Amino acid sequence: MPATSKERYQWGALIAALTLLLVLSKLEVLALHAFPEALSKGFTFAEWVNAVEDWLREHYRWLTRGISEGLAVALKAAERFLLGLPWVVVTLGIALLALRFGGLRLALFSVVAVLFWGVVDMWKPAMETLGLIGISVFISVVIGVLVGVACSQSNLMWSIVRPVLDTMQTMPTFVYLIPAIFFFGIGDPPAVAATVIYALPPAVRLTNLGIRQVSVETVEAARAFGSTTVQTLLKVQLPLAMPSIMMGVNQTVMMGLGMVVIATFIGAGGLGYEVWGALRRIKVGWALEGGLCIVFMAILFDRLGYAISQAREGRAASRFRLLPERWEHQPLARGVEHAIGVVYALCAALSRGLTLVVASAAERVARLVAGDDGARGLRELVTRHAFLLTSLVLLVALVVIDRYLLSFGAFPEAWEYSMRKPVDRALNELKVNEGFYAFTTFIRAAVFLWILDPLADLLAWLPWWYFTGIVALVAWISAGRTVALVSIACLLFIGAVDLWSVSMFTLATILASVLICMLIGLPIGILAACSDWVESIVRPILDAMQTLPPFVYLVPVLMFFGGNVVSAVIATVIYAVPPLIRLTNLGIREVSAQSIEAASSFGSTFMQTMTKVKLPLALPSIMMGVNQAVIFAVAMTVITPLIGGAGLGQEVFTALSVIDTGKGFEAGLAIVFIAVVLDRITQAWSRRRQQALGLES
């Protein structure tokens, strides 16, 4: 269908819809407001889920409890090991790892990050979290790679696994905390189980992707040399897919860290417990300390993981180890770098010497047991891993010194610094400040009266079938028949499980949040795109906002805006606005220089270039930003009930507090379905703009 006639057809549909709406409001006759009871009566979804759960509990709980016992032993061991190590050894161990793969800068950063845990007196919880995340990630990666490999070998398998992964990622985590309690008990083991479920998908996806991306020619070549399927997989495909798999591991770690606070709800200890405990008592400083510990851990693992995954390809040799390269012409900087170079050379010489000694000793011992060949092999192996060997010797020596000679003791108290009091004091002053109070009150009233309340009223006022029709129509026009049918099914489910009005309120909250995100995010994104200076300020703020667990800023939002639905919207905006700003900025910056050049040569002013050329061309990217904001806002609905948010998130919470899996699943699925409908429609918009602009075939 040609574009113009399709456009006309859409407008016609829209006008028809609006007329129908008008007629409806006049004639109350047709207002079948309530969802037909016959439908919701027969569809007792919660009971079915609970029946399945009861059956599983009765027959398979021995299995999950067994796994849980095993996990508990492993966790205890990991925790005891980490807490048994002197803090010096942990710090040095992580720093050496960073030095090996990421160089001096990363090593210094890792020392700062690790010492931060000690400085704010959170060494123990940090080690607990480290153990928990370590084991969860290990399990996720093992399962993820196995499933990923299986998926890469069979299209059928992948088509079955993919929707399961989608659901795992969009299903609010609180929902499967309930069955985790039933099957794995409480404490750290169910936390591991829940974290694995949440963190598994990227490992599967990226393994599958990595293997599938290995070129057909390479595989053919391997086959031609007579490799079996297994040989091809192990010797060719997996090694070539390694960068992609490492990327998956990295994302798995990140997702795992995202679960740290949520896992507290089923009894996991560690940093999440600190954040939650602080939130419970409305202590911002405390929550911030815990949150920053998590942020540092996340950044550390992210950079470290990235460095390790890049290590195979070899780092670009940089002449400067510590200072930025552009200081190359400063004599002072050169001097410092030179000194560092000397230290490096010295350490390397020492390390080589030590390795030589160990290698010859090992060779001599090995000759007695394994003969000449084995001995030479061993010697080579040892010499090749000089760095690893020296590090191990150093670490073990430190452990031995700590245990038998002189103890390093706990983290020195003199180094501890608590930021709780100053932060709390500052916020308390702000709280009673008249001007600031007037400001927050204004925002609260404005958001509620002008945005949230009208939206909620409108959605509550629309009859269910009418709303479903509108959504289906929009979906059909923008994304085609399949999406329209899916949308109808999703909305019918929501009606049938008797969550219609609650869902409409949730939708109103989401839409209000996204609207505000656009009001704030678009101008900032445009500004950042226009000026490098603005971008350099905005970027680190966005980074911090995205790594900070949302729980941390729930507390200040709560203090300033009170506990109510508006606070929920504000917290959602803080969480959902970064991707929108990023993608707006990116989209505008990526507009090709030719287009801009062409526009200016036709004499357009700055504003004209912006509104007529840059923004329209950046629209697909901005739309993707809106899409991301929508998804983030949906994810936040489960967390905002903690500060007064209402709707489906609160249903999930209530289900968790009375441990009703069925009710939790109903509300959780309703959230998933809302996410699916909004995601498909907004993505389709972005894609259509792209096609219209000829940016994508």
Add this chain to the structure above:
Amino acid sequence: MNCSTLIRRLGLATAALALSLFAGSGVADSKGLIKFHEADWTGNLINGKIVEILLTEHLDYEVEYVFLPAGPAAWEAIVAGDIDVAFEFWPTYSPERHQYIAEYGGDGSVEYFGETGLVGKSGWYVPRYMLEGDESRGIEATAPDLESWEQLNKYKDLFATPETAPKGRLLACPIPAWQAGDELRVEKLGLDFHPVVLGTEVAQFAELEAAYTRGEPLLVYMWEPHWTHALYDLVKLRLPEYTDECFDAEAGWVQPCDWPDELPYNFGSATLKDRHPDVHTVVRSFSIDNEQQTAMVYEVDVNERDVEEVVREWMAANEDVWRAWLPM
């Protein structure tokens, strides 16, 4: 033997060495490990700490805390053996509680250890400065004759917020699962108020704190004993007196009455009695009253002192009280 087997063996030997190096920090000899439920309110922590000190220092046990924000999940955890003792469970008004007691208590998989000694009181509260004013803060009395639900409609405009106008706002019980029945009361008493459910206690306290520090009117569902009463001077409004007709164990609230006293209880593993009779004796005889607990909670939550320090202070002053709980 080739090179790789040798390396594997060497690796194993190193691992074994490392393990033996670190496994040294083993568990000291004790009569056993008792697992306490750690909930997220301070009263529960204080009770636990008192009993923990008794068990570890007088009976030679080890105590481990299992953290779980409150809720019926604790029942499940006790049955599964993840928790031995849970302190200070608030009964709430939810019919589910009866279902749980019937299901788990009835089949003997959970033992009811007895009341905590605390007496819980729920109600609708307003700040005292609304009635009497507060000269030191320059607040005038805005509702001098407000003392029961009958005057609420007269003052509804004071309580109105943008979200509830023209009705007044009642900060209802924040936890829907407790089924405190605010809505039924508002409706049946004909109050022109909108009950707002905030979802968590935190949100409720934040609203309370914000309103109180600014001297604003506020009508809020609260309960005692609770640390907020030590910080904020709140007055409980009178509601129609509670009778047995008001509440039905199956259906929940039927009539708009005041809330009856709640008696928080301790419960735990049904096998504790056989496994560790001395522990069982201690937890069964443990008892603490509102006044004692509130004083300790105040020290912890308001003066930000360490739980253990506060508890030890109390124990030093009340030795005759806890001595009696120990087995002969």
